[in-house]
Structures are given as structure tokens and as C-alpha cells.
Amino acid sequence: MSLLLGSKLGEKILARQQALAEQGLLRQRKALATDACVKTDTDPQFHFEGQTYLNFSSNDYLGLTRAPELVEALHCGAKQYGVGSGASPLVTGYSEAHLALETKLCQITGFEAALLFSSGFSANTTLCKTLFDKQDVVLADKLVHASIIDGLRDSGADFKRFLHNSTESAARLLAKNTVSALITESVFSMDGDIAPILALSALCRAHNAWLIVDDAHGFGVVDAVSAQVESTPASNLIDIQIVTFGKALGCQGAAILGSRQLVEFLVSNAREYIYSTALSPANAALALAAVEYSEAHPELRQKLQSNISLFKQLCFDAAIPLLGSDTAIQPLIIGDTAHTLLVAEKLKALGIWVGAIRPPTVPIGSARLRITLSASHSEAAIRRCVNGIAQVLAEVALPRMSERPER
CATH class of the missing domain: 3.90.1150.10 (Aspartate Aminotransferase, domain 1)
Structure with missing residues (x-):
């Protein structure tokens, strides 16, 4: 506490924490x-x-976090690959376990290529910061995740938000702007409702804009695309899909799915991917086992x-x-x-x-x-x-x- 008192940063920390506490907004961890x-x-x-x-x-x-089959899959993955990747993906951190998971994700979604990350937050911010710049206009649903908002702000893009799940609001913004991409979630994490993927896809196609869907809370449990167009793979309506493994799959990690050209661009330009230690191969093996387990x-x-x-x-x-x-x-x-x-x-x-x-x-x-x-x-x-x-x-x-x- 003595280090905080009297310094500029210390006083700022104390004032901010006190304000949050008074508003009932102070966050604290609990060891369960x-x-x-x-x-x-x-x-x-x-x-x-x-x-x-x-x-x-x-x-x-x-309920997969407690499935004995997946506990065993993690154990076997660690025995085969070790407990960590040891390096960034472009050094020696990319293994057969990562490739197998990416291949499976492409198989079930119809996309050409995938890129793995340690979290959905990292995947979203990396995608937005790397893909967009100040020359782009990007539309996003008003309730998209904080990771998307942070990534778009960091990118410098002209970031405009349409009313939640409103195709009319999105259409008005598309008509007034030359839009590079529209971003939404599949299942919204706080309201639990589902985006009108089919209608948004039609709008984006009409305006030559990409449709990007954060599928964190839908992947594995709610196929927001097939629910609206029977037997249609996500890749037919979506240009980029972000999936996470920490929700329905019960483990850790995330992936960006898209065209081969997109993934090659991210591999060469995404600083978070280039300079971060890769997702452990044991966790990649676990995520693959979780996908296969949920399918079975x-x-x-x-x-x-x-x-x-x-x-x-x-x-x-x-x-x-x-x-x-x-x-x-x-x-x-x-x-x-x-x-x-x-x-x-x-x-x-x-x-x-x-x-x-x-x-x-x-x-x-x-x-x-x-x-x-x-x-x-x-x-x-x-x-x-x-x-x-x-x-x-x-x-x-x-x-x-x-x-x-x-x-």
C-alpha cells in the first residue's frame, strides 16, 4: 500500500478502485x-x-470438462507431445497436433484453413487489428464482445455499430458507407439470442462486404447457420468464423477459420501469432478429442x-x-x-x-x-x-x- 501512496500511478489506482467499489463494480477473484x-x-x-x-x-x-475420456485425452496428449509447445508457431511451436485440429475444424465447417490461438479474446483482437486499418469501414452489432471492440479500436478502422440483431439498421449503414466487413456473434453471450445470419449474409453479399461471425457460444451446441438454412455449411454464408474451445468443448483455445489466403496473410502479419508461444500441442490434441467426442x-x-x-x-x-x-x-x-x-x-x-x-x-x-x-x-x-x-x-x-x- 505504501508504494501506491504519493505516486501518480498509485493515486490513480486507488481512486479508480474506490470509485468501482462505491458503484458496486469492483471485480475480485474467488479461488474455487x-x-x-x-x-x-x-x-x-x-x-x-x-x-x-x-x-x-x-x-x-x-459438461465436457469432467468427461473421463477427455481427461485421458489430455493425459495422452501430454505424454506424446509434452506439456507445452516451447516456442512460437513460426519457430518450432507448430506441431502435427495443431495441424490435425485445424484439419478437423475445416472438415466440419467447410473452410479452407484455420489458425489456432490460446484464447477467443486473442483470436478476435488479432483478427481485427491485423485485417483492418484506417482505410476500412467496419460495421459491428452493438452487443459484440469486448475483444472485437478492442481489436477494431486498435486497428484504426472507421468503426460503426448497428442496432442489436437489426438487419434494417445494418442495411442503412451499408447503404451509406463503403463497408469492408460486418461483424456479429452467432449466440450473444449476455442476451443468449441468435443473430440473423442468413439475412446478414445476403446484405453483405449485396454490398460486397465480408461477414465475420464470432461463434464462441454457438460452436458445438447451436449451429446458427444450419438452423436458418438446412444442411448449409458455415463457409457458404460466412467469410470468417471464430470458434472457441473453452465453452461447449470444455477445454482451452480458439481458431480463426477462413480462406487459405486469409490464414496465410495472418501467419505473415499477425503480431500476436508471430510473437506468442503456440497453444500447447496437448491442448490441441484435447480439443480435437472434444470435437470428436461431441460428434459421437x-x-x-x-x-x-x-x-x-x-x-x-x-x-x-x-x-x-x-x-x-x-x-x-x-x-x-x-x-x-x-x-x-x-x-x-x-x-x-x-x-x-x-x-x-x-x-x-x-x-x-x-x-x-x-x-x-x-x-x-x-x-x-x-x-x-x-x-x-x-x-x-x-x-x-x-x-x-x-x-x-x-x-
Whole structure:
């Protein structure tokens, strides 16, 4: 603390942290404990400060983080390749494990080439910073992820945002500008709704602009393209697709998928790719095993969909006003930050852990509970979660919930 006092940077840090704390926006880490052995016959849960919590805040949509087959795949990958890549991809860090994963991703999406990264954030920022410059006009949905916003700002491109999931708003901007690309998500991480990929693709084709889709929360569970055009591979409608492995696949990493020319351009020009140690080959082998495992077990997606339907029906019966998502992401808008934190803390007292999402992650006035469902949740756990939410909402004197903010 003494190092902070009296220095310019120290005073800035203290003032900023105090302001965040006063607004209820201070972020803090919590070291959670899980059972030492892998269990697939129990609900997702963890331990914190002596209490066990049902986990309704994870993006592990298919429950693969605990699959014994994938634990073994990681073990075998580490035995074969070692625990790290040891270098950047352009030195000696690119291995057969990386190539095998890239080949599989291209096979299932229809794209020509893929490029692996250690995180979806890195993939998004790298793509935007490398592909665009001040000569480009880029459109993005108003609710795209922070990594896309950061990458576009760093690129120097003329960055314009269209109203959330509004093809009319996008069309107006396309008509007024010479646009290089339009960026959207497939499944939006905070609202849980799905982008109109088919309509956006038609708009982009008409205006000779690329369509880029961040498929982080759709890949492996919601095919936003096939859902709108049956049996159509993503590459027919999308120019670039970003997929991540830390959600439905339950592991780590990400990939940019596109044309061979695009990937070769990124290999030669993307500073984050050139100067970063490559994703470990053991993790690449694990991600490949996770893709193959999810393909071989379609019942996991069926179970997830069944759990989503059950949760929504129970909330309807209990008069809990959800946002209307049909995906594993189920937001409950509270509005006020302090009340959102209070509701989340009361749920924790019942042994139920849900995400309390506050600005700037979501717009001011739309703080929410972000309840995420998994194929590994039991019916009993879902009923306990809904009953807990209903109980807490009845106990807490909430102000009139904000109307959904303008997008």
C-alpha cells in the first residue's frame, strides 16, 4: 500500500478502485475448489469457503470438462507431445497436433484453413487489428464482445455499430458507407439470442462486404447457420468464423477459420501469432478429442435442449420474467446493480451460484442474473435453481424492473 501512496500511478489506482467499489463494480477473484476425482454422475458444483454450490454460471454447456475420456485425452496428449509447445508457431511451436485440429475444424465447417490461438479474446483482437486499418469501414452489432471492440479500436478502422440483431439498421449503414466487413456473434453471450445470419449474409453479399461471425457460444451446441438454412455449411454464408474451445468443448483455445489466403496473410502479419508461444500441442490434441467426442454423443445436445426447455417452463410457471432466449444462456434482467448483487448473494446463501453481470459488461440499467445451463445438470438441480430464484425474488423488494434498454 505504501508504494501506491504519493505516486501518480498509485493515486490513480486507488481512486479508480474506490470509485468501482462505491458503484458496486469492483471485480475480485474467488479461488474455487472442485472434487479431486472426475465425476460425471453429479451436478456441476464447486466448493468455496466451506460451502458447496450448484454451478449455474459456467459455459461448459455439454459438461465436457469432467468427461473421463477427455481427461485421458489430455493425459495422452501430454505424454506424446509434452506439456507445452516451447516456442512460437513460426519457430518450432507448430506441431502435427495443431495441424490435425485445424484439419478437423475445416472438415466440419467447410473452410479452407484455420489458425489456432490460446484464447477467443486473442483470436478476435488479432483478427481485427491485423485485417483492418484506417482505410476500412467496419460495421459491428452493438452487443459484440469486448475483444472485437478492442481489436477494431486498435486497428484504426472507421468503426460503426448497428442496432442489436437489426438487419434494417445494418442495411442503412451499408447503404451509406463503403463497408469492408460486418461483424456479429452467432449466440450473444449476455442476451443468449441468435443473430440473423442468413439475412446478414445476403446484405453483405449485396454490398460486397465480408461477414465475420464470432461463434464462441454457438460452436458445438447451436449451429446458427444450419438452423436458418438446412444442411448449409458455415463457409457458404460466412467469410470468417471464430470458434472457441473453452465453452461447449470444455477445454482451452480458439481458431480463426477462413480462406487459405486469409490464414496465410495472418501467419505473415499477425503480431500476436508471430510473437506468442503456440497453444500447447496437448491442448490441441484435447480439443480435437472434444470435437470428436461431441460428434459421437449427440445425446448431450439433446439433453442440453431438454434442460433449457425445463428451465424455461419452470420459470414461466413461477412467473420469473426471463429475457426470451432459447439457448443455454438465460438472462434475468434486474436492472439496478446493487439489487442484482443482492439477489445473487441470497442465491449463494441457498447454495446456488449464478453470474451477476453488471456494467460495463452490459449497458447501464440492464444488470442481470446470467443463468447458464449444462447437459450435466439434473432435473432436481434445475428445479432447485428455479425455486431458489423465485424465493429470493419474493424476499427482495426490487424496484420496478427496467425496461430492456435500447440497443
